[in-house]
Amino acid sequence: MPELQRLRPDHAPALLAFERENRGYFARSVPDRGDAYFTGFSARHAALLAEQADGSCHFHVLVDEEGAVLGRVNLVDVADGEAELGYRIAERATGHGLATSAVRQVCGIAGAEYGLRALRAATYADNAGSRAVLVRAGFVAVGEVEVEGRAEVRYRRETAARGLIGPRSEGA
Known part of the structure; x- marks a missing residue:
């Protein structure tokens, strides 16, 4: 069973492999990260860990039993009790509910552990899969x-830190 883990220094090799293996797949639905992302990966990974340490971002990886990264779910631009959620799942792992499960888990962590009251997310209107994941995870x-x-x-999705669980209700 895949496990959601907070990003650590030792995730770097598996995370780089994940990004390389899925580069073409991701580029079909989101802008490509570019070659510099891969050639400067070590420095980028260290920078992400520094952002996580200062609380401005929270990064998570979904790993399988062998330690391979199947996905990532990130909370970035943390400010004023809110953050932007982003995620990506390996092509080989799609269609099994992993994205929905991981996003739901991070939403719970966001409120319970990081004290965030709300999360924002965005996806292209023609990305039906991503839109479905967000709705199933309680985003409106x-x-x-x-x-x-x-x-x-x-x-947008309110978190349990504000006393709401699931989708934001009208008038809340």
């Missing part, structure tokens, strides 16, 4: 914007 669409010529749907 709050608007749509155009980003570089593509429609992007914005979502």
